[in-house]
Amino acid sequence: DAGITQSPRYKITETGRQVTLMCHQTWSHSYMFWYRQDLGHGLRLIYYSAAADITDKGEVPDGYVVSRSKTENFPLTLESATRSQTSVYFCASSAGLAGGLDTQYFGPGTRLTVL
């Protein structure tokens, strides 16, 4: 039971480069989410998706792009990385059956450093 996986787990890149973080879940969950975790800020929602081909902005979407062509995958792209995007990124998914009661299941995270 793989659950929810993220790749890569660690990434170092340079300012201005494009970076894609991958997220894959095996539960066929409808909802998927991307968060960033920064010291003093907790987790902040970047983008979320209610189903394949349906995405919407969260609290901090600027500088990020998402797509969801398949239910199980939800990649996050930094089109031109900046130092302020150095963070730990978490992907999560939920079944989408219970509204606000849904439990979100989190991946192990990707630690991204932008030099």
Added chain:
Amino acid sequence: AQSVTQLGSHVSVSEGALVLLRCNYSSSVPPYLFWYVQYPNQGLQLLLKYTSAATLVKGINGFEAEFKKSETSFHLTKPSAHMSDAAEYFCAVSDSGGSNYKLTFGKGTLLTVNP
């Protein structure tokens, strides 16, 4: 808009002592409330959630939380701390409305357990 405030970014207790982590929420509608735990270098996992069925909610690993509407609080407690409880704890709130699957997280409380 809903929000969560966690009082105390760092709490330190002795092994065997009471653990109390504080969470206050703000929501314009009846909320659903969650506590998640994050162990070092891992993703978040659900400890417990308040669903309005009962004000005292029991979770995993001996943790429980009590919903107090009059105080807009959902504090997390454990009678006796164990070394393995050392982690970061996040309180989160979601809207009880049927279409809102998004969570708003607090900034987290780091729990240290001293031998």
